[in-house]
Amino acid sequence: MTPPSPIDWASWRAEIHATLLFIVRDGEILLIEKKRGLGAGKINGPGGKIDPGETPLECVVRETREELGITAKRPRKLGELHFAMSDVPDILCHVFLARDFSGQPVETEEAKPLWYKLGDIPYERMWKDDIHWLPVLLDERSFHGRFVFEGEEVVWQDMQLDTYWDPEGPRH
Numbered sequence: 585m586t587p588p589s590p591i592d593w594a595s596w597r598a599e600i601h602a603t604l605l606f607i608v609r610d611g612e613i614l615l616i617e618k619k620r621g622l623g624a625g626k627i628n629g630p631g632g633k634i635d636p637g638e639t640p641l642e643c644v645v646r647e648t649r650e651e652l653g654i655t656a657k658r659p660r661k662l663g664e665l666h667f668a669m670s671d672v673p674d675i676l677c678h679v680f681l682a683r684d685f686s687g688q689p690v691e692t693e694e695a696k697p698l699w700y701k702l703g704d705i706p707y708e709r710m711w712k713d714d715i716h717w718l719p720v721l722l723d724e725r726s727f728h729g730r731f732v733f734e735g736e737e738v739v740w741q742d743m744q745l746d747t748y749w750d751p752e753g754p755r756h
């Protein structure tokens with residue numbers, strides 16, 4: 585049984601709209617150690633806040649360039665995450681997967697690039713929600729996750745799978 589949500593999701597609106605990208609190539613995933621801002625010190629994908637007038641896709645390509653100096657090729661949105669936070673503004677995050685990029689990842693003031701084998705993802709150094717949806721993304725399935733945080737802890741969650749129709753169809 586799912587406990588009742590502490591949030592009224594029907595009227596919930598995020599103050600921040602953001603993006604995340606996971607690039608997977610040759611059995612490895614490109615992650616970053618975030619050096620500043622929300623989640624500094626944690627491992628995540630590149631991404632950040634959507635600028636006014638920007639689409640989520642434009643944002644994720646721009647943020648990946650700014651943070652790692654590479655250009656993601658054909659990112660596909662597979663997920664949406666809604667975070668109700670206790671001590672920072674609430675976030676709606678669009679999550680993308682890409683299989684290729686151009687350029688060489690470099691460390692910047694915002695991020696340090698880190699490659700991990702797909703079987704070796706450091707979930708213990710990531711946000712606590714990630715383990716619930718990153719394996720779904722890596723399976724190329726779509727998802728909609730909602731998480732209520734108290735500080736760094738998840739106190740309520742819901743994950744819906746296969747929630748989007750992907751116009752490009754499954755890749756395998």
Ligand SMILES: CNc1ncnc2c1ncn2[C@@H]1O[C@H](COP(=O)(O)OP(=O)(O)OP(=O)(O)O)[C@@H](O)[C@H]1O
Nearest residue numbers: 600602603604621622623631632633667677711713
């Ligand atoms: C709560 N559980 C969470 N789980 C997984 N990922 C989370 C997250 N909470 C935030 N994120 C992501 O972290 C990035 C930085 O967030 P964001 O608000 O943009 O902060 P940041 O200070 O870096 O902003 P800018 O660099 O100025 O865009 C952004 O991609 C956002 O989607």
